[in-house]
Amino acid sequence: xxxxxxxxxxxxxxxxxxxxxxxxxxxxxxxxxxxxxxxxxxxxxxxxxxxxxxxxxxxxxxxxxxxxxxxxxxxxxxxxxxxxxxxxxxxxxxxxxxxxxxxxxxxxxxxxxxxxxxxxxxxxxxxxxxxxxxxxxxxxxxxxxxxxxxxxxxxxxxxxxxxxxxxxxxxxxxxxxxxxxxxxxxxxxxxxxxxxxxxxxxxxxxxxxxxxxxxxxxxxxxxxxx
Amino acid sequence: xxxxxxxxxxxxxxxxxxxxxxxxxxxxxxxxxxxxxxxxxxxxxxxxxxxxxxxxxxxxxxxxxxxxxxxxxxxxxxxxxxxxxxxxxxxxxxxxxxxxxxxxxxxxxxxxxxxxxxxxxxxxxxxxxxxxxxxxxxxxxxxxxxxxxxxxxxxxxxxxxxxxxxxxxxxxxxxxxxxxxxxxxxxxxxxxxxxxxxxxxxxxxxxxxxxxxxxxxxxxxxxxxxxxxxxxxxxxxxxxxxxxxxxxxxxxxxxxxxxxxxxxxxxxxxxxxxxxxxxxxxxxxxxxxxxxxxxxxxxxxxxxxxxxxxxxxxxxxxxxxxxxxxxxxxxxxxxxxxxxxxxxxxxxxxxxxxxxxxxxxxxxxxxxxxxxxxxxxxxxxxxxxxxxxxxxxxxxxxxxxxxxxxxxxxxxxxxxxxxxxxxxxxxxxxxxxxxxxxxxxxxxxxxxxxxxxxxxxxxxxxxxxxxxxxxxxxxxxxxxxxxxxxxxxxxxxxxxxxxxxxxxxxxxxxxxxxxxxxxxxxxxxxxxxxxxxxxxxxxxxxxxxxxxxxxxxxxxxxxxxxxxxxxxxxxxxxxxxxxxxxxxxxxxxxxxxxxxxxxxxxxxxxxxxxxxxxxxxxxxxxxxxxxxxxxxxxxxxxxxxxxxxxxxxxxxxxxxxxxxxxxxxxxxxxxxxxxxxxxxxxxxxxxxxxxxxxxxxxxxxxxxxxxxxxxxxxxxxxxxxxxxxxxxxxxxxxxxxxxxxxxxxxxxxxxx
Numbered sequence: 001x002x003x004x005x006x007x008x009x010x011x012x013x014x015x016x017x018x019x020x021x022x023x024x025x026x027x028x029x030x031x032x033x034x035x036x037x038x039x040x041x042x043x044x045x046x047x048x049x050x051x052x053x054x055x056x057x058x059x060x061x062x063x064x065x066x067x068x069x070x071x072x073x074x075x076x077x078x079x080x081x082x083x084x085x086x087x088x089x090x091x092x093x094x095x096x097x098x099x100x101x102x103x104x105x106x107x108x109x110x111x112x113x114x115x116x117x118x119x120x121x122x123x124x125x126x127x128x129x130x131x132x133x134x135x136x137x138x139x140x141x142x143x144x145x146x147x148x149x150x151x152x153x154x155x156x157x158x159x160x161x162x163x164x165x166x167x168x169x170x171x172x173x174x175x176x177x178x179x180x181x182x183x184x185x186x187x188x189x190x191x192x193x194x195x196x197x198x199x200x201x202x203x204x205x206x207x208x209x210x211x212x213x214x215x216x217x218x219x220x221x222x223x224x225x226x
Numbered sequence: 227x228x229x230x231x232x233x234x235x236x237x238x239x240x241x242x243x244x245x246x247x248x249x250x251x252x253x254x255x256x257x258x259x260x261x262x263x264x265x266x267x268x269x270x271x272x273x274x275x276x277x278x279x280x281x282x283x284x285x286x287x288x289x290x291x292x293x294x295x296x297x298x299x300x301x302x303x304x305x306x307x308x309x310x311x312x313x314x315x316x317x318x319x320x321x322x323x324x325x326x327x328x329x330x331x332x333x334x335x336x337x338x339x340x341x342x343x344x345x346x347x348x349x350x351x352x353x354x355x356x357x358x359x360x361x362x363x364x365x366x367x368x369x370x371x372x373x374x375x376x377x378x379x380x381x382x383x384x385x386x387x388x389x390x391x392x393x394x395x396x397x398x399x400x401x402x403x404x405x406x407x408x409x410x411x412x413x414x415x416x417x418x419x420x421x422x423x424x425x426x427x428x429x430x431x432x433x434x435x436x437x438x439x440x441x442x443x444x445x446x447x448x449x450x451x452x453x454x455x456x457x458x459x460x461x462x463x464x465x466x467x468x469x470x471x472x473x474x475x476x477x478x479x480x481x482x483x484x485x486x487x488x489x490x491x492x493x494x495x496x497x498x499x500x501x502x503x504x505x506x507x508x509x510x511x512x513x514x515x516x517x518x519x520x521x522x523x524x525x526x527x528x529x530x531x532x533x534x535x536x537x538x539x540x541x542x543x544x545x546x547x548x549x550x551x552x553x554x555x556x557x558x559x560x561x562x563x564x565x566x567x568x569x570x571x572x573x574x575x576x577x578x579x580x581x582x583x584x585x586x587x588x589x590x591x592x593x594x595x596x597x598x599x600x601x602x603x604x605x606x607x608x609x610x611x612x613x614x615x616x617x618x619x620x621x622x623x624x625x626x627x628x629x630x631x632x633x634x635x636x637x638x639x640x641x642x643x644x645x646x647x648x649x650x651x652x653x654x655x656x657x658x659x660x661x662x663x664x665x666x667x668x669x670x671x672x673x674x675x676x677x678x679x680x681x682x683x684x685x686x687x688x689x690x691x692x693x694x695x696x697x698x699x700x701x702x703x704x705x706x707x708x709x710x711x712x713x714x715x716x717x718x719x720x721x722x723x724x725x726x727x728x729x730x731x732x733x734x735x736x737x738x739x740x741x742x743x744x745x746x747x748x749x750x751x752x753x754x755x756x757x758x759x760x761x762x763x764x765x766x767x768x769x770x771x772x773x774x775x776x777x778x779x780x781x782x783x784x785x786x787x788x789x790x791x792x793x794x795x796x797x798x799x800x801x802x803x804x805x806x807x808x809x810x811x812x813x814x815x816x817x818x819x820x821x822x823x824x825x826x827x828x829x830x831x832x833x834x835x836x837x838x839x840x841x842x843x844x845x846x847x848x849x850x851x852x853x854x855x856x857x858x859x860x861x862x863x864x865x866x867x868x869x870x871x872x873x874x875x876x877x878x879x880x881x882x883x884x885x886x887x888x889x890x891x892x893x894x895x896x897x898x899x900x901x902x903x904x905x906x907x908x909x910x911x912x913x914x915x916x917x918x919x920x921x922x923x924x925x926x927x928x929x930x931x932x933x934x935x936x937x938x939x940x941x942x943x944x945x946x947x948x949x950x951x952x953x954x955x956x957x958x959x960x961x962x963x964x965x966x967x968x969x970x971x972x973x974x975x976x977x978x
Contacts, residue, residue, distance in 0.1 A: 014399030018674035052397040055484025111392045142669045199671040206671045
């Protein structure tokens with residue numbers, strides 16, 4: 001058996017089909033989910049993909065968070081449904097308060113696309129178990145509003161609870177506080193990050209690295225072994 | 227409150243003496259008289275609006291048409307060409323049932339007036355051309371030219387243009403995989419912002435811009451129509467900038483990439499369900515263009531009710547609605563029985579769609595407003611029978627003196643130290659420096675099919691995940707070469723783009739071009755244009771790569787000063803399996819470096835002559851297209867058979883520029899030996915065409931050199947991939963880190 005992993009398409013989602021491909025490459029079955037449908041089609045996990053949903057107008061993720069599909073995602077995430085938010089998906093998760101903090105415009109005020117070095121800080125979440133803690137990986141990053149911010153209390157709490165999942169190494173590409181690239185919720189089922197693991201899954205494509213594939217194999221193993 | 231009567235066709239016939247503002251709308255007196263002659267009466271205001279925009283230089287190609295015909299007349303035999311010049315974009319067969327459409331267009335004038343929106347809407351327009359052919363857009367490229375890198379206005383224009391391209395293209399989810407950035411003071415008041423796009427479809431999905439089948443409905447969908455870009459086509463794109471005139475900002479359109487993304491998805495969904503008979507995007511000249519082109523390309527006429535056009539501004543006049551260049555709009559012709567489903571798909575994507583008319587069995591384009599008929603024309607006279615000018619042209623008097631000012635006689639470096647110093651100056655010069663600060667503002671990865679992207683020689687996209695079938699695209703143009711000799715300059719642009727595609731392992735198939743020149747009313751400029759077109763047409767015939775379409779941008783001049791003639795050529799190629807692509811980076815120490823082709827003392831128009839002597843004179847490098855073809859064949863065979871691990875084309879900056887780029891990309895140095903018969907300076911800086919460097923694994927050396935020998939391509943061993951410096955034996959050694967600093971810090975220092 002394999003796992004069924006849903007990928008939500010919002011208007012303006014861009015990396016939705018790329019995420020479906022990554023899920024397929026990992027051996028799971030991608031399921032297309034539409035933002036206007038509350039029905040999650042009984043998937044075992046959900047990915048909110050990257051892009052510019054609603055053009056990032058108003059504020060990145062601020063409008064998508066009110067989509068019908070998000071009502072169900074928020075409900076089920078609270079009862080353990082694994083959810084991964086990539087880039088715009090991470091922004092939607094913070095707007096929906098499934099993850100703490102918020103994203104501001106990059107400090108240099110430019111869009112940035114680069115092969116980004118990261119350290120895996122938490123290899124115990126639903127989406128990171130195929131990594132080892134402290135592992136250094138390269139994942140493409142591409143965003144306009146990627147500066148992670150939160151108040152000091154929240155940042156300290158995240159650090160204390162091991163909920164900083166990924167940190168930028170060598171270069172902080174957007175001015176994120178404490179070099180935070182990704183975080184998880186307390187239960188470890190909801191993870192969000194700015195870099196795009198789905199773009200590091202094939203040796204020939206993009207940067208030619210496959211450092212992003214473990215996101216999708218991690219969740220597959222968890223679901224199949226469950 | 228008095229109210230002027232609606233200027234209907236009847237009213238126009240009854241009031242022949244009413245003066246219309248044809249001159250303000252950009253028409254010449256004889257052109258206006260021709261409109262009157264065609265109609266047999268004075269035009270209505272709405273008809274005048276349509277003729278004025280459609281007969282503008284930008285839309286009618288009235289100055290360039292007589293020359294552009296050569297692209298058809300001299301077209302080489304090609305099995306690959308599925309749709310040629312005249313449609314929204316050309317279409318090429320790339321095998322396995324796939325067809326690829328691609329095109330390059332200019333958005334030069336708007337980008338100078340308003341850099342961000344000008345560049346953004348340039349991307350939007352070219353992408354709609356691709357969708358209108360039935361294809362999913364898969365990549366964009368942006369050939370850009372700006373004034374001097376250190377000029378204060380470049381700091382205004384360039385960051386805005388780059389942010390606009392990124393802001394729009396990134397939001398559409400299109401990887402930006404190639405293009406160029408060139409600085410030259412000749413572009414100071416006339417930056418060139420060209421935008422190219424590629425789309426992929428199955429053969430059976432090709433769509434054309436024609437309205438057929440009486441009773442079929444005309445549906446306008448996408449953004450509401452507003453007051454932006456009115457008269458843009460006629461006034462903006464067809465006149466020389468002049469400081470004395472009022473600001474043209476209101477004629478630049480404003481882009482909404484989110485709306486365009488929805489338009490892409492909903493159009494592709496309608497195509498998948500076979501709901502569309504004909505389709506046209508709304509670009510320059512807006513509804514005037516879309517309705518007249520759809521009607522004139524189809525079998526019948528068309529009736530449109532302008533009151534049904536959804537508006538952003540309810541005060542717009544019918545003339546303004548017809549001329550508006552509001553972005554993100556398309557027009558589809560749909561059978562009555564399929565209209566409901568089409569509207570349903572638009573609603574799913576939250577796209578506004580409205581039936582605004584229908585195809586008739588007549589041969590007239592009729593447009594109604596408030597119940598009155600305000601347009602009644604033969605659509606062909608609007609769309610296709612615009613004026614054609616045989617503009618006078620003459621080789622400029624200064625051309626001889628320019629060519630006699632031989633760059634080969636410039637003082638050359640006399641010591642190794644000077645040679646080294648000039649290498650550093652070259653790789654750090656704005657034109658030769660790394661453009662990473664610019665390209666990292668573009669998404670290269672989205673869609674997950676990018677195999678190669680800038681700074682590689684060509685961008686490469688996988689189009690079939692199973693078979694690995696892919697396409698490559700390169701755009702090139704060298705205004706300095708073309709200024710010295712426009713005929714050969716155009717051929718050198720073609721040769722370089724062709725070579726760049728082959729360098730990555732792809733087989734060149736077809737050409738699109740964007741021809742950027744000064745004012746056609748200047749006989750010297752017109753001569754440059756005529757020569758460049760002739761050179762390009764001859765070159766395409768010889769290389770077997772047909773021109774599938776393109777764009778002409780004239781009036782790129784401020785006062786008397788025209789830009790360098792700048793034909794930008796895009797070559798599209800195909801590769802059976804992207805796993806066989808050849809990147810530019812040196813990856814393995816110990817691999818042997820070979821120089822392919824002949825190196826001569828050719829410095830006319832070279833980067834060296836510009837950087838070291840601020841000089842432009844002499845003749846550009848000699849063109850040998852048969853040699854280009856042989857070189858391409860060798861590069862493609864070597865890539866397919868795994869004989870080479872890296873390859874890089876030699877062009878501006880010569881061999882040393884290519885070696886430094888490949889070394890920095892791979893983080894591996896090179897030890898070079900000056901071959902017999904060449905001096906170190908010529909070896910490093912000459913810009914002889916028809917050359918490339920390749921890195922050959924030792925195990926493949928014999929097989930590779932045997933192949934070159936058997937086919938008569940000179941292959942000279944010039945060194946080895948090794949160490950962490952670029953060393954020229956007996957001359958100098960430059961550590962990679964020093965080269966990297968020189969190469970990568972220039973652009974951020976100027977622009978960041």
